[in-house]
Amino acid sequence: MNLPLLAPMPHEFVLAHAGRIGFFFCGRIAKSQRLRLIERLAEKHCEGTAAFSLLEQVATIAGMNASDYARQHSLLPALRVAERDTAPALHGSAVRQGITKLVGSRLHTHRVHLCPRCVAEDLSHWGFSWFRRTHNLAGVEACPVHGEALHWVKNPDPFSLLPQHWVELGEVERVEFDLANEAERQFQIRLQEIYEMFLDRDRPFDLSAIYGPLARRVREIGLRNSRTGVKPPLSDYVLNSAPRAWLVRHWPELCKKESGEFFSSLDRLPGPYVTPGSGCAYAVALVTLFESTEEAARSLATPVARRKPDEKAAMKSQYSAEYWTTEFLEVFISCAGNITAISKQLGLDRGYVARKTKSLGLPSLKGISSTPRWRALERFGAGEGLAAACSAEGVDLGLVEELLRVASGKLFRAVKSVKSKKSSEVTARGVAILTT
Numbered sequence: 001m002n003l004p005l006l007a008p009m010p011h012e013f014v015l016a017h018a019g020r021i022g023f024f025f026c027g028r029i030a031k032s033q034r035l036r037l038i039e040r041l042a043e044k045h046c047e048g049t050a051a052f053s054l055l056e057q058v059a060t061i062a063g064m065n066a067s068d069y070a071r072q073h074s075l076l077p078a079l080r081v082a083e084r085d086t087a088p089a090l091h092g093s094a095v096r097q098g099i100t101k102l103v104g105s106r107l108h109t110h111r112v113h114l115c116p117r118c119v120a121e122d123l124s125h126w127g128f129s130w131f132r133r134t135h136n137l138a139g140v141e142a143c144p145v146h147g148e149a150l151h152w153v154k155n156p157d158p159f160s161l162l163p164q165h166w167v168e169l170g171e172v173e174r175v176e177f178d179l180a181n182e183a184e185r186q187f188q189i190r191l192q193e194i195y196e197m198f199l200d201r202d203r204p205f206d207l208s209a210i211y212g213p214l215a216r217r218v219r220e221i222g223l224r225n226s227r228t229g230v231k232p233p234l235s236d237y238v239l240n241s242a243p244r245a246w247l248v249r250h251w252p253e254l255c256k257k258e259s260g261e262f263f264s265s266l267d268r269l270p271g272p273y274v275t276p277g278s279g280c281a282y283a284v285a286l287v288t289l290f291e292s293t294e295e296a297a298r299s300l301a302t303p304v305a306r307r308k309p310d311e312k313a314a315m316k317s318q319y320s321a322e323y324w325t326t327e328f329l330e331v332f333i334s335c336a337g338n339i340t341a342i343s344k345q346l347g348l349d350r351g352y353v354a355r356k357t358k359s360l361g362l363p364s365l366k367g368i369s370s371t372p373r374w375r376a377l378e379r380f381g382a383g384e385g386l387a388a389a390c391s392a393e394g395v396d397l398g399l400v401e402e403l404l405r406v407a408s409g410k411l412f413r414a415v416k417s418v419k420s421k422k423s424s425e426v427t428a429r430g431v432a433i434l435t436t
Contacts, residue, residue: 007062008073009130014055014105016112016131017073019159021061028160055092055104066092070100071202075108075133078195078283082211082276083204090203108279109136112158113150114172115143119163129163137195138280139250141177142185144192149177176249184243193293194283205300207276212304214270217289225270227262227345228334229327234270234285235263241288251284272347319346324360332357376400 008017021041022034029037035054042049042057049060055076059069070076070092077091080103089095092104113135122129134144141150151172158166166172179185214234215225224231236259239247247255257263269277269285277285290296319328335341339357343350372393377400379389390397 008058008064008069009126011132011134012073012130013133013136014058014074015107015159017062018054018058018105020128020130020162021058023160023162031157031160034159053097053101053104055100056097059092066094066100067202068092070104071199073133074104075106075136076100076104077199077201077204078108078133078137078279079103079106080204081198081279081282082207082209084207084274084276086206086208088204088206091201093203107136108133108138111152112136113152113175114163114166115146115148115150116167116172117146117148118143119167123164131159131163133199134192134196137192139246139284140188140192140195141175142179142188142192144189144196147179147185149179150175178245181243181245184246187243187246187287190287190293191283194286194296195279197293197297198279198283204276207274208272209303210282210300211270211272213299213302214285214289216304217299218270221289223270224327225267226327226331227267228331230330231327232260233262233267234289235266236260238266238284238288242284250280324356328360373399 006021009020012020018034018038022029022037025037025041026033038054038057038061039050042052042060045060045063049057052060055070055074056066059066059073062069067090070090074091080091080099092100112131114129114131115135118132118135119129135150142148143150151167151174153163153166154171154173155161155166161169177184177188218225218234221237222231223234223237225234235254235257239254239257244255254263254266265277265281266285268275269281286293286296286300290299331342331345335345337357339350339354342348342357343353346353372395376386376389376393376395379392380386380400384392386400387397390400
């Protein structure tokens, strides 16, 4: 068997490679037949591979290590950009066979794309053409080599033939992309560069190693990295920075969100959330937050200091003193003073949050809607005399004074702020508390 028949071509990805092997051996066959063929060929090379993932089977046929194959010939590095493990396993590693089986042969786009000029050059040099992963990255609509708009295969089984066949049959259609729009062209060039940075990696980022630099950059440009707050979230920044036409085509749900509204797919990226974002979301965030791909790469290579055991030092680096006296008060009210909910939202230790709220004079809001002492305190905060408020609620003046010494005026200012804004971010429980 000649090497080109079995070896993957540059940037040829799993499904495309399997399809080309199937075509060279049997001509045009159905997907189910191709998969059985790959399984049989892999078994001839290594007994027991029938239970392997498609990626591992094709790597076996090619005589390659699964991890090397995954990095060079799958879209896994663009799909699995970050992982919760502090020491993520290699792409395609036997340690994470479940992920390799689930995601290893997955596409990054809904359609399969090709570049007609690349096809012509392949035919001229090799006598056949192949599908490239660099033509099949979410949101990228131009060939990185020729700069021309890509075409997508209209047939529902694009890997049953090679790219040149679809071009010859007229079964391709040009993607919607305005090459004359310089802003969008530059945006897509940088998006491609970020993706290629991901594709060059042999393993995902440790989650903290990517959200840390993003959080640092978000703070530098005046955005918030929490669910609620006065400052705009990352999603607002992306809406105002990325080309509108591109967003409408590739992220229409983002275009529909309200200003200031938390958009999970993007806004959780710079926060310590346990679930990583998508490769597309990370790529778009890096493109919009940094002036160049080189700057983004430098930021990712510059480690962000992890929290130190000393809580004060840790918090100083993550949340400024101004945050605790302004934005935090809205978070406190929106979570109805629930320490557990607050700590989860901010990604902080529950004990620290409890001590911090006490030091700020913000006691628990438990029972605020049913306790006469709280209702009297709220009357007083609204401007009613303390004695009159206590009398109206039938509560002892001393009990309210005791609570007042702890709560000070901060709580009332926070309540007033949230009431006036009628923020949609306030939870149903918070609304009930504020309107009692």
